Structures are given as C-alpha cells and as structure tokens.
Amino acid sequence: MLSSQTSPSRAAIPPKLASVLQVTPMALVFLLLVIVPLGLIFVVSFLDYNFAQVFPELYLETWVDVLTSDLTLALYLKTFKFLVIVWVITAPLGFAIAYFLAFHLRSTWLRTLLVTAIAIPFWTSGPIRMVSWVPLLGREGVVNQALMGMGITDEPLGWLMYSEFAVLVAYVQMLTMPMIATALNSMAKIPPSVIQAAQDAGASEWQIVRDLIFPLVRPGLAIGTIIVTTAIMGDVVMVKFMGGSQVNTVGMSIITDLNAFMYPPAAAKSILLLVVVLSIVISLLRFADIRKELRS
Amino acid sequence: MSSYTRTSRKRPLSFYLLGGLTALFLVYVYAPMVCLYILSFQGPEGGMSFPMVGWSTHWFRTLFSGEGQGLGDVPNAFQRSIRLAACTAVLTLVISVTAGLAYRRRFPGSGLVFYAAIASMVLPGIFVGFGIALMFNLLGWQVSWFTSGIGAQLTWTLPFGLLIMFIVLGRFRSSYEEAAIDLGASASQRFRWVILPIILPGVIGIAMAGLTSSYEETARTSLNVGTGNTMPMEVMGLLNAASTPVLFAIGTLTTLISFSLIILSLVVMTHLARRRSMRTNA
Numbered sequence: 001m002l003s004s005q006t007s008p009s010r011a012a013i014p015p016k017l018a019s020v021l022q023v024t025p026m027a028l029v030f031l032l033l034v035i036v037p038l039g040l041i042f043v044v045s046f047l048d049y050n051f052a053q054v055f056p057e058l059y060l061e062t063w064v065d066v067l068t069s070d071l072t073l074a075l076y077l078k079t080f081k082f083l084v085i086v087w088v089i090t091a092p093l094g095f096a097i098a099y100f101l102a103f104h105l106r107s108t109w110l111r112t113l114l115v116t117a118i119a120i121p122f123w124t125s126g127p128i129r130m131v132s133w134v135p136l137l138g139r140e141g142v143v144n145q146a147l148m149g150m151g152i153t154d155e156p157l158g159w160l161m162y163s164e165f166a167v168l169v170a171y172v173q174m175l176t177m178p179m180i181a182t183a184l185n186s187m188a189k190i191p192p193s194v195i196q197a198a199q200d201a202g203a204s205e206w207q208i209v210r211d212l213i214f215p216l217v218r219p220g221l222a223i224g225t226i227i228v229t230t231a232i233m234g235d236v237v238m239v240k241f242m243g244g245s246q247v248n249t250v251g252m253s254i255i256t257d258l259n260a261f262m263y264p265p266a267a268a269k270s271i272l273l274l275v276v277v278l279s280i281v282i283s284l285l286r287f288a289d290i291r292k293e294l295r296s
Numbered sequence: 297m298s299s300y301t302r303t304s305r306k307r308p309l310s311f312y313l314l315g316g317l318t319a320l321f322l323v324y325v326y327a328p329m330v331c332l333y334i335l336s337f338q339g340p341e342g343g344m345s346f347p348m349v350g351w352s353t354h355w356f357r358t359l360f361s362g363e364g365q366g367l368g369d370v371p372n373a374f375q376r377s378i379r380l381a382a383c384t385a386v387l388t389l390v391i392s393v394t395a396g397l398a399y400r401r402r403f404p405g406s407g408l409v410f411y412a413a414i415a416s417m418v419l420p421g422i423f424v425g426f427g428i429a430l431m432f433n434l435l436g437w438q439v440s441w442f443t444s445g446i447g448a449q450l451t452w453t454l455p456f457g458l459l460i461m462f463i464v465l466g467r468f469r470s471s472y473e474e475a476a477i478d479l480g481a482s483a484s485q486r487f488r489w490v491i492l493p494i495i496l497p498g499v500i501g502i503a504m505a506g507l508t509s510s511y512e513e514t515a516r517t518s519l520n521v522g523t524g525n526t527m528p529m530e531v532m533g534l535l536n537a538a539s540t541p542v543l544f545a546i547g548t549l550t551t552l553i554s555f556s557l558i559i560l561s562l563v564v565m566t567h568l569a570r571r572r573s574m575r576t577n578a
Binding site for chain 1: 315401402403415423551562
C-alpha cells in the first residue's frame with residue numbers, strides 16, 4: 001500500500017520480507033495452537049480407545065456411532081432450536097435498536113453513552129452475569145414473588161430458572177449486543193444524502209427502512225449472525241449453568257465425553273461440530289465481505 | 297447521520313416506539329445485575345433472594361477474611377487470573393500490532409494468516425482448548441497456566457487484536473508517513489514518532505480487549521491451566537455449590553474492577569485521540 005520503494009536505500013530488508021517477518025509470531029501461534037491441534041483431533045477421532053487411553057489403531061466405529069446415532073440428531077436439533085429462537089429475537093431487536101441509535105438520536109454524546117451502556121455488560125464477567133439471574137428468576141426470585149403477589153400463580157414457577165427458558169434468556173441478554181454493533185457499523189456508512197434523496201422523492205420512513213436501509217445493513221446482520229451462530233453452537237458454559245445440567249446440547253455432549261476421558265468420541269463430535277459451524281459461516285459469508293465491512 | 301431526522305422538527309411515532317424498546321432492552325440487560333449489587337449488601341441472616349434482611353457488608357468481610365463456607369479458593373484463583381490476563385494482554389498487544397503493520401503491504405501468505413485468524417475466532421472454544429490439551433498430552437508435556445494457558449487464550453485474543461488493527465490502520469492517513477519518508481526518517485523512527493502516536497488509542501484498546509477477554513475466558517482455558525482454577529472457573533464451581541450472598545459480593549467486586557478498567561482506558565483513549573486531533577488540525 002505504501003510506496004516503500006521511495007524510502008532511502010539504507011532499508012536492508014525488502015518490504016515483502018519485512019511483512020512476512022512481522023506476521024510470523026501471529027502465524028506461529030495459529031499454526032501451533034490452532035492448525036496442529038485441529039489435525040491431531042482429526043487423527044485421534046479415528047483411533048481405538050478404552051478408559052483414559054488411546055491406541056494407535058484405526059477404529060471407525062466411533063464415527064459410525066456418531067454419524068448414525070439418534071442422540072446426535074436430537075442434540076443438533078436442540079442446539080439449532082436455540083439458535084433459531086435466539087436469532088429470531090436478536091436480529092430484529094438489534095436492527096431496531098441500531099436504527100434508533102443511528103437515525104433517531106440527534107445528540108452525539110447521548111448516542112455514545114447508549115452504545116457504551118449496551119456494550120458494558122458484554123465485557124463484565126460471564127458467570128457473574130449468569131448468577132445475577134438467580135435473584136430474579138429463582139424459585140424465591142422477584143418474578144415469582146410478583147406473580148404470586150398478583151395472584152397469577154399459587155406456587156412458584158419452576159421453569160423460570162435452570163431450564164431451557166433460562167438458557168434462552170441469558171443468550172438473548174448476551175447476543176443482542178453484537179447484532180446492534182454490526183448493524184450500527186453498517187448504518188454509519190450510509191451517506192445521509194442518499195436518505196435525503198429518498199425523502200425528497202417522497203418515500204415514507206417505512207419505505208426508506210425497507211428498500212434502502214435494510215439492504216445496506218444486511219452484510220452487517222450477516223456478520224452479527226455469524227457471531228451468534230458460533231457463540232451458541234460452541235457454548236457449554238451458559239447451557240451448563242442456566243440449564244442447571246437439565247439441558248443437553250452438542251457442546252455439552254463433547255464435555256461429557258472429555259470428562260470421562262473418552263477422547264476419540266469427543267474428537268469425532270468436535271470435528272462434526274466444526275464442519276457444521278463452518279458450513280453455516282461460509283454460507284453466511286456470501287452475504288458479507290468481512291474485510292470490506294471492517295473498513296469505516 | 298442525524299440529518300435524516302433533522303429536516304422534520306416533529307418526532308415521528310417510530311421515535312417513541314423504538315426509544316421505548318431501547319429503554320426496555322437496557323432494563324432487561326441491567327436489572328439482574330442491579331439486583332445482584334443490591335443483594336451483595338444483604339444482612340448476615342439474609343439469603344440469595346429478596347427481601348433484604350437488614351443491610352451489611354458482612355459478605356464482603358467474609359470474602360476478604362477468606363474463611364467461611366462455600367468460599368473455595370477465590371483469592372488464589374483471582375491472583376492466577378490477573379497474572380494470566382496481564383501476560384496475555386502484553387503478548388496480544390505486541391503480536392497484533394506487528395502483524396497489523398505487516399498487512400499494510402501485500403505479502404505472500406497474507407490470506408492464509410487472515411483466514412487462520414477468522415477460523416480461530418469462529419472455532420468453538422472447547423474445541424480449541426481440547427486440541428491444545430490433546431497436543432500437550434501426546435507430547436508428554438504438562439499443561440500449566442504459563443504455557444498452554446496463555447497459548448489457549450492467545451488463540452482467542454489475537455484475532456480480535458488483528459481486526460482492531462485493521463480498523464485502526466484503515467483510518468490511518470498514509471500522507472503523514474510519506475511526509476516522514478520524504479524527511480528521511482528510518483523505519484523505526486517512522487514507527488516510533490509517526491505511526492505509534494496516531495494508532496495509540498487503538499493499541500490501548502487491543503490491550504484492554506486482551507486483558508478483559510483473558511480474564512473472562514473459560515472454554516479454551518479450562519482444560520489448559522493445569523492445577524488450580526481461574527476466577528471464572530472458580531465462580532462457576534461456587535455457583536454449582538451455590539449457597540450464600542458471598543457470590544454476590546464477588547460479583548459486585550469484579551464488576552467494580554472491570555468497570556474501573558474500562559472507564560480508565562476510555563478516558564486515556566479519548567484523551568490521546570483529542571490531543572492527536574488538536575495537534576494535526578493545528
């Protein structure tokens with residue numbers, strides 16, 4: 001990008017080599033800690049095993065089990081169900097809030113304040129954020145007390161906490177923020193003159209949103225969807241605590257195998273999960289060029 | 297952006313509807329945390345839910361005394377997490393900034409490293425954590441927080457560091473650097489006196505992101521820290537044994553710490569950005 005050729009000739013390192021050297025530490029981290037382990041997991045998934053031991057012998061039964069078992073299907077259906085419900089809530093919500101922040105707020109500092117307020121919970125401790133639902137949704141929590149106080153129920157609702165409902169509540173609390181952020185980023189790039197032109201041509205607010213803003217924000221929403229997808233597909237922490245060990249997902253089943261030292265099935269399930277997540281991500285990337293989205 | 301609404305002085309109905317929605321969302325996000333802060337001041341006889349049975353700092357004192365039921369190993373876990381986060385933040389900063397600079401030119405393998413970063417970011421955390429633990433296991437190495445622990449966290453923090461560098465350098469006007477080249481500045485002088493001061497707010501952002509996400513990370517870390525928990529793992533353990541409002545006291549304190557860090561870094565970043573824009577506009 002820069003015309004390094006014009007620099008004084010005392011530069012001993014050719015520019016391309018300089019770049020390669022600069023990127024080497026990062027490349028090494030990804031090679032040794034992501035690519036190599038990924039290969040190892042792949043290999044181990046084909047090995048024979050018994051309790052806490054893996055033998056260097058080819059064993060295909062693990063894969064046959066994983067790919068043909070009804071349990072695998074059930075786990076994926078459950079995980080996809082979470083994903084679909086969370087996406088149906090967070091995508092419109094994120095779009096609506098980003099639209100409010102970008103186009104309705106006149107004061108810049110108020111916008112900055114609200115964006116910060118929305119971002120802060122994302123940075124505060126995950127376990128703490130989860131435990132904070134107990135006083136609200138627990139058996140003796142605020143919601144149950146209020147419901148009983150109003151005479152809507154006679155006894156506390158058990159399904160508010162440690163349930164699929166609680167998992168969803170925590171996911172939405174956590175994952176609306178990336179949707180807002182990516183949508184807002186796309187909206188900030190829309191030139192005001194374009195909207196002005198549409199208004200002058202007599203378009204209503206709804207028409208502008210539907211025909212102008214939404215198509216331009218779609219790449220941002222695609223990236224938000226990628227974040228939501230990977231977060232939910234790979235999650236174990238949220239399911240484990242909010243679900244109170246009652247809810248089983250793909251990630252949880254891998255953890256269960258790992259805790260039992262059953263490495264090959266854990267490896268096979270991980271590889272399958274990886275393939276599924278990457279297929280979703282790659283198909284979503286057709287809606288958005290990440291490098292282009294990052295440019296302001 | 298705001299000229300969209302500026303033309304009409306009267307607020308449309310959608311303004312009130314969406315404003316209400318945003319307010320509701322903030323209540324949804326903050327209400328549980330506010331309950332937690334209030335309940336951490338529960339009296340000694342009080343439990344994990346409302347009503348408050350008196351007000352006291354009993355649970356904070358329990359936490360600091362390190363004695364009491366269900367307290368586990370919080371002080372040690374906290375220390376371990378802080379050390380881990382500090383090391384990860386420094387490494388993330390150095391590695392991301394150098395790699396970011398590399399991307400200002402085209403070079404062989406640039407796409408490969410970029411997609412490795414994206415892969416590292418979208419791979420499920422337990423998967424990466426499991427892979428690294430497996431590699432150490434097969435090589436016969438012991439996992440410990442200082443080796444595999446930091447390594448596992450870097451696979452999470454580096455992609456974000458690189459993306460922040462892309463954003464920061466995308467806004468960087470190369471004319472400043474070209475001026476320095478014309479004046480005969482060497483590469484190290486250009487970095488030290490031109491590039492670094494301009495991108496400094498972003499660089500601090502990278503370090504803060506590294507620090508906080510290292511402190512929070514569990515999925516990749518849990519299999520790789522060896523003996524002893526990190527703070528989020530310890531809290532998760534306490535949650536399952538869950539018992540007393542001492543958990544809420546931990547929550548209030550950790551929030552206080554991370555809020556101070558975030559506010560401090562925002563203040564430093566805006567201060568640097570303002571100083572920079574005053575100088576360049578002068």
